[in-house]
Amino acid sequence: MxxxxxxxxxxxxxxxxxxxxxxxxxxxxxxxxRATQATPQAIQQVAAAPAPLATPAAEAAPEPMQGHMVESPMVGTFYRSSSPEASAFVQVGDTVEVGETLCIIEAMKLLNEIES
Known part of the structure; x- marks a missing residue:
């Protein structure tokens, strides 16, 4: 050419x-x-969202939990039973004894039993 x-x-x-x-x-x-010139885009101003309406002060307070809450000492994956086929260690509402296994927490490929 x-x-x-x-x-x-x-x-x-x-x-x-x-x-x-x-x-x-x-x-x-x-x-x-050829190179195109970028056209400046108009700046849009977004109006502030209106303030939320005040919620009624007389909302129902959550019921106090009965029993004792056990917190895991570590972060990990929660398992209710030792295997998918096995039954859960405890069910909601069960009464448990001190030292009874509640669940298994998997953290860093280690299985840790959480006891009551």
């Missing part, structure tokens, strides 16, 4: 406003692309 033809193609791209032109003639292939 000669230089005059390339110049005409460049002028065509500039005049027409297109951003890219690709032309193939036989084994010759030419791609002309």
């Amino acid at each position: 000669d230089l005059r033809k390339l110049k005409k193609l460049i002028d065509l791209v500039e005049e027409s406003g297109i951003t890219e032109l690709e032309l193939t003639e036989g084994e010759e292939k030419v791609r002309i692309s």
Whole structure:
């Protein structure tokens, strides 16, 4: 492809406003692309959300929990039983004795029994 033809193609791209032109003639292939100028986008102001309405002060208080809460000494995956086929160590509402296994916590590939 000669230089005059390339110049005409460049002028065509500039005049027409297109951003890219690709032309193939036989084994010759030419791609002309021009950088586009980013158009500044208008800044939109978002109105602040209205303040939430006051909630009634007389909401029902949660019932106090009966019994004793046992917290795990570590973070990990909680298992109710020793295997998927086995029954749970304890059920909700069960009375448990001191030292009874409540669950298993898996932390760092170690299985840790949590006792009451």
